[in-house]
Amino acid sequence: MQTSPTHTRQRGFSLIELLIVVAVIGIVAAIAVPHFLNSRQAAHNASAFSSLRLIHTAQIAYRMRNSQYGDLAALRAANVLDDPLLASGTRSNYTFVVNAATLTPNFYEVTATPSIAPWQYYYIDVSGVIRSENGRAADGTSPPLNY
Numbered sequence: 001m002q003t004s005p006t007h008t009r010q011r012g013f014s015l016i017e018l019l020i021v022v023a024v025i026g027i028v029a030a031i032a033v034p035h036f037l038n039s040r041q042a043a044h045n046a047s048a049f050s051s052l053r054l055i056h057t058a059q060i061a062y063r064m065r066n067s068q069y070g071d072l073a074a075l076r077a078a079n080v081l082d083d084p085l086l087a088s089g090t091r092s093n094y095t096f097v098v099n100a101a102t103l104t105p106n107f108y109e110v111t112a113t114p115s116i117a118p119w120q121y122y123y124i125d126v127s128g129v130i131r132s133e134n135g136r137a138a139d140g141t142s143p144p145l146n147y
Helices: 015-066 072-077 084-088
Strands: 094-098 109-114 120-125 131-134
Touching: 015 072, 015 084, 015 094, 015 109, 015 120, 072 084
Parallel strands: none
Antiparallel strands: 094 109, 109 120, 120 131
């Protein structure tokens, strides 16, 4: 009786197959990561824009009650700004500051500064016009947004 050699077949992936999968994953990541970062930046910018609108509305309500404008703490204490994060001065990687030097019964200005550069900087004052600058602090001379 003659015995035939048994051929055992190994199961699994070859090195070439694994390298192809790793290369495909690398290509997909190289395409997806920049789009993800751009989307995240756009979301933070939209949140900053919305926050400035909230602050402006709170300032109007505060002035109707107190005949003057207030800082973020005063707006929170008067219950016209009910977002605790925004009232603390930070939200969505932005820092919001009511400029105390310009805070008068007839005027206020707020700046929104990103905590991660080079995002947009924002500014709003009593006019309600939101202005922005890319890469530097926005002020009353910055171009207005067209929203």
